[in-house]
Amino acid sequence: MTRSTLRTDRAVGLLLGLLLLAVGTLVVLWWARVLTGPERLTLAGADGLADTAWWPWAAGLGGLVLGALGLSWAAAHLRRVSVRSVSLDGSGEEGRLRLRLDALASAAADSAADRIAVESASGSVGSGPDAGLVEVRARVRHDATLEEVRRDLAAVDDEVALATDGQVPVRYRVHVARPPRDSATS
Amino acid sequence: MTTVADTRPTAPDPARPTPEVSEPAGTAPVVLPSLLAALVLVGLGVLGVQTALVAAGAVSGPAWLDPVLSALDTGLDRSAGTLVLGVVLGLLGLWLLARSVGRRPRPDYSLGAGTHAWTGPSDVARVASLVAADVDGVVTVRARARGRSLLLRVGAVDGADVGDRVRSEVEAATEGLEPRPRVRVRVSGGAR
Structure with missing residues (x-):
């Protein structure tokens, strides 16, 4: 859409x-x-038609x-228009630098998944109104504080900014993992 | 001792931050009536084509548009059914207008300006109930977040006055969320 x-x-x-x-x-x-x-x-007369x-x-x-x-x-409504790659600054006569957003998405997700507060993460490329941005869904540990989550995601964001020279917007969706059943009483 | 770094056109540090992003939003409310209207158009198309096929002899049986034509021919009288029809049409129009101007829903909480991170109401509720469950004297917790409201129903051991402690712990744990949840605690079983 x-x-x-x-x-x-x-x-x-x-x-x-x-x-x-x-x-x-x-x-x-x-x-x-x-x-x-x-x-x-x-x-009247419609019948005669x-x-x-x-x-x-x-x-x-x-x-x-x-x-x-x-x-x-x-x-x-079903058509999903998305941006697959972006041209980076520094592209010139001698060569073009194009960055594939799906590669960036999975790299950002991998980086997020390496953080302490994050259990697992997946990345995707936005479409429709979100075309041109990368979305990272991070499942964070149930006992991580929001401050830890902020710090870890900020570190990921810094890496992405460095890699793309701040040209690609990234949106993070945080899901808090369900605690294991036996830890409910700890 | 290499000279590679010297040939870079710009220094990599300090990096430009990633651009601002809009908050996540759901499907616009107008999409549902639009799909329904598209379905109605297709249905009308089927009626018309079937009528043409019947006239051409390709399909047997009465044309489906014939009853529509006779209904138009008969028209409306001042019966109760007509009043109901008028009211239903008007309400349908109002519903359509409301859906057409409606914004895409944004139920999520931002983790703070500049974080580019959002989390959903159920996740905020989970954080709140996990924090509340760690407070001494708390036995059961049920939390629900919606918009600015974060409601916790806490079951406590008899005699424990946990309401204020739960509230301050949860407020500390959800610090910095936007919109800032207003924490309300309902205690049952403890001190009244």
Whole structure:
């Protein structure tokens, strides 16, 4: 899902919401005779459409268009756009330095997993609104203090900053490990 | 005694820090109605195509759009059902509007400015209950964190006045989280 899909969603949602609200309000007002109008709200003659020669064509073409629109709209939510690599400063005529973000993610995760407060860690590359950043999920020991976690992750962040010259943003997600059952009474 | 370091274009130290990152966020609320609307579009498409196929003789049976047409032809009268329909449409519109302007949920706690680290409510609750369980006189702990509220239900041995100690221990352990959790402790079984 991309930012433009989200913008489309919001715009369509606002329009459709206003439309439904307006139609609902009008129907209620008509029902309560606040609005004058016919005794019946009807599209008289709609029944006859089925007998015209063009109706099946219109229904078929309209159906194809609506179906394609609906499918592509739904599929737009599944598309994950991500940035695979970034160009580092220092790239020039004599050569380009490109850094693969998935390699950076796993290196950062390995570095995190080596820390005392961290039990295990995994790294991934952000997509959609998070495209261009690296995310490290760290499972920290249940008895680690937040201060220890901060210190260890700051050390990882310093390493990443040094390796990338501060060009790649990293987000850390901290999960506290479940304590082993027998330690609950310690 | 090598000269490699001298050929570097810039000194590696002090390093530039990694850029700021936005806090983690869940799926935008508008996605659910959008997917439902896309599903409705596909459904309408199926109705139309089936109607065309019936007319072409490729499919037998009545066209699925025929009942829709006769319903439009019949229309609405001033029955109770019409009132319900109007109210339901209006409420659906309101729900859609609310979902359309809703922000992506951000339930997580930052470990502090500049840390680029976040942790979830259940993790904060786990830290709090582990700390509380270490306080003398505490037998059972159940913790729940949500937004600014961190509620601990503590079961204590009779006569133990643990509420204040649990609160100060948990506040110390969750120091620096943003938003800062407001710790509330409910003690049962201990001193009242």
